[in-house]
Amino acid sequence: MLGLPLNTDAAHIRKKFLKLAKILHPDVFGRTDEEKDTATKYFSKMVSPAYQVLNSDRDRGEYLATLRIFAQTQKQKGTALTLSTEIAQKLYRLPHEITYTQFVEQVAPKQYETLESILEYTATLSELNLVYLMTQSSLSFTTGSSAAAPAFSQSPSQSPSQTVAQNGNGQPSVAPKPAQSPALRNLNMAELFIGKKQWTDALKELIAAEKLDPNNAKVYALKGLVQMNQNAAAIAKVSFQKALKLDPKEPTALKYINQVSAAQAQTPAKAPEKKGGLFGWGKK
Structure with a gap:
């Protein structure tokens, strides 16, 4: 409804709403x-209710998590994509975050040119969103303000032909994916808070995620990232080590574990305080 890509940050959402x-x-x-x-x-x-959801960090996080779950469910079902617009079909042939953003920016200026064009171009934008959701192998929504929490990405080792197959009628369909994590919502919320540098809120979500999915390497990697930004290098290192034990290729843990190790090594040991008498009274 606002004519913006799904990974738009809060500042651009407000600007477009006004x-x-x-x-x-x-x-x-x-x-x-x-x-x-x-x-x-x-x-x-339509416009105002959409903005009310997207203007709230928590509501926006839940909304994006719902989209992510929807996409993963449709992939598991092998749902075929039936596309009516040429630009959506073109995105399907060349699915990439940059291409998706460019196509949305092409369509969006036409959306509110006239009152008669609103529904037509809103439908076109919806198809672009659908293709993008269904052709990306990893969907990590952020506010766009943090490099530590990447936006949607397609795995470099996986081509569109591996992600999307053809069904018996020649229509594109999505290959099934592994079952999603029960902590998916908490992970999405944590990534959202990390993007806003709200470390305490992010850590709460990750603690909840750990209880739901204790063998998820990403949970511990994000915990380490949060703890590192809370100046708790020793604890962050332990979290990164847990992540790498579960997945030796976990990217966030690999990126930051040496950094926290170096920070921990540079921290001088605190000299013991000299005390005398009962409970420290009567120092000499």
Whole structure:
């Protein structure tokens, strides 16, 4: 509804919302009373509710987690994609984050050119989103402000032909994927908080995730990242070591474990405090 890619950050979401509020304002010059009423309804029933969800960190995180679960479920079912727009079909042939963003930016300016064009181009954007969700092998939503928590990505070793197959009718269908983690929602929320540098909230989500999925290497890698940013190098190192024990190729743990090891080595040992008397009273 806002004409933005799924991985847009909060600042751009607000900026676009304010722009649409002006476009759909009932006092826009030259509109008939009927057109003003239609514009008001689009704003109050579609644009404003969408913004209310996306403007809340928690609601946006839950919304993106729902999309991720939807995509993974459809992949497991081998659901075929039936695409009606040429640009969505083109994205399907060349599925990549950069291509997806470019295509959304091509369509979005046309979405609110006229009141009659809103539904048509919203549907086109929905198809682009669907193709993107279904052709990416890893969906980690962020606010776009942290390199530590990557946005959606397609695995470099996996081509689109490996991700999406053809069904018996010649329609594209998605190959089944392994079962999703029971801690998926908590991981998504943690990544969202990490992107906002809200370390305490991220750690709470990761502690909950660990209880739900104690053998998930990503949980411990993200815990290590959070603990590192909380200046707890020793604890962070332990978390990274747990992550690498479960998955020796876990990228976040591999990236930061040497950094926390170096920081820990540079921390001088605290000299014991000299005390005298009962409970330290009567120091000499």
